[in-house]
Amino acid sequence: MRKIVIPSAGSYDVLRLEEHPDPTPGPGEVQIAVEAAGVNYADCVVRMGLYESAKKYVGWPITPGFEVAGTVAAVGEGVKDLKAGARVLAVTRFGGYASQVVVPRHQVFARPSRLKVEEAAAFPAVHLTAWYALHELVRLRPGMKILIHSAAGGVGSALIQIARLAGCFVVGVVGASHKVEAARQLGADVVIDKRSEPLWETAARHAPDGYDIVLDANGAETLRHSYKHLGPGGRLIVYGFHTMMPRRGGRPDYVKLAVDFVRTPRFSPLDLCNDNKSVLAFNLSYLFPRADLLKEAMDQLLGWVEEGKLTTPPLKTYPLAQVADAHRAIESGTTVGKLVLTV
Missing domain, CATH: 3.40.50.720 (NAD(P)-binding Rossmann-like Domain)
Structure with missing residues (x-):
């Protein structure tokens, strides 16, 4: 698998594209072949070494990324409702800038037919943030x-x-x-x-x-x-x-x-x-273990997508190898909508 690895805090030069063995899903987990990964400002804060949950849960080295879209590659023991090849999107507590990710089953959701893969990758983190702010708080x-x-x-x-x-x-x-x-x-x-x-x-x-x-x-x-x-x-x-x-x-x-x-x-x-x-x-990254919360939020959000009530913002895509350009862009404050890495 290919993934972006940050060995220690720094500027754009610390974003390294590396080859690593494919991960395998454990019990209750899903392996996803990633086609696109969303870029969020928090990823830049992770790279700078200032993101507390990144230090708490991962440390260095770290692969940033909170959201992906692709297809199911394999499932772990106990996962009965997803099959290889299913089109999905998912949230990840880091690790999203990669061609393969493994996440708990409750963090994986069926991709709505209305969403292209890039749109799906750009969807969950920002919409969960907005939903939690306006429907939970x-x-x-x-x-x-x-x-x-x-x-x-x-x-x-x-x-x-x-x-x-x-x-x-x-x-x-x-x-x-x-x-x-x-x-x-x-x-x-x-x-x-x-x-x-x-x-x-x-x-x-x-x-x-x-x-x-x-x-x-x-x-x-x-x-x-x-x-x-x-x-x-x-x-x-x-x-x-x-x-x-x-x-x-x-x-x-x-x-x-x-x-x-x-x-x-x-x-x-x-x-x-x-x-x-x-x-x-609040900080969304601390809420990913809440299976009940994620299900309630994503059921409603993806339902609105299927009904045509939510539209995706403008997207700009970058190849995974050009992740530094994506970080420069989002830090500049000039972008509109979402940035996405294609894998």
């Missing part, structure tokens, strides 16, 4: 006002669509003019280009009484204002800290990290009670 009601940062990215694209399915009023925030139309096409009622108009003044104009939910993966740059613009009973949902990371060079700026760490707001329980607001946060 909160209860959506029609008419809720929701502000979504990074609305043209992978998670942002999924958040817009899931919120609109629930009848919510969605304000998406993007960082460049070429991203506005993508967010609008996905269903955002309002799109704010923060490079050409004042973000918070414009956001307040569309929700004078504050937002019911703000979804923020930016970190220190926006968290304080995101909290400030919540309405009574509003919830700030945090699932990343992208603005603390570099836009070029591939290595963290530790001075900036330290400054942003200090700038990151700390929310006092006393203030939360008095303000009548909540702050919620």
Whole structure:
């Protein structure tokens, strides 16, 4: 098998394409012949050595990658409902940048007929993130006002669509003019280009009484204002800290990290009670063992796909050998939708 191996933390030069023996499935596991693997910003954080669950569960060397699509190559003892050749997609707690992966059966799902293999590989991580934020952490009601940062990215694209399915009023925030139309096409009622108009003044104009939910993966740059613009009973949902990371060079700026760490707001329980607001946060990689949660989420998400209620965002593909180019692109902050490696 071919896979990308990172021997230690570093820039793009540490992404090495290597040959390794094929893995074999153990009891309750499925071996997948991978045709495509999704690229997520978290993969870059893994490469830089800053992703806590990667250090906890794997260490060095590591193969990044949270999501794949392909066909079943073999199954382990006890797996009765999948046969070799079945078209599937799966989530993996690392290891996805490879031509073969082995994962527990509960992390494997039938690929909907509407999804091409590249679209399937780009689907689970971002949609599970969006689903967990909007269907597990909160209860959506029609008419809720929701502000979504990074609305043209992978998670942002999924958040817009899931919120609109629930009848919510969605304000998406993007960082460049070429991203506005993508967010609008996905269903955002309002799109704010923060490079050409004042973000918070414009956001307040569309929700004078504050937002019911703000979804923020930016970190220190926006968290304080995101909290400030919540309405009574509003919830700030945090699932990343992208603005603390570099836009070029591939290595963290530790001075900036330290400054942003200090700038990151700390929310006092006393203030939360008095303000009548909540702050919620999560990391999807810690949730993969939850078979019940994955089944509930993916049943609903893939059902929406089959019904034509969810569409995939724009995709850009790279051959596995060009993984460094994919990492450069996603770190630049200029991409729209999802990036996918073809294997």
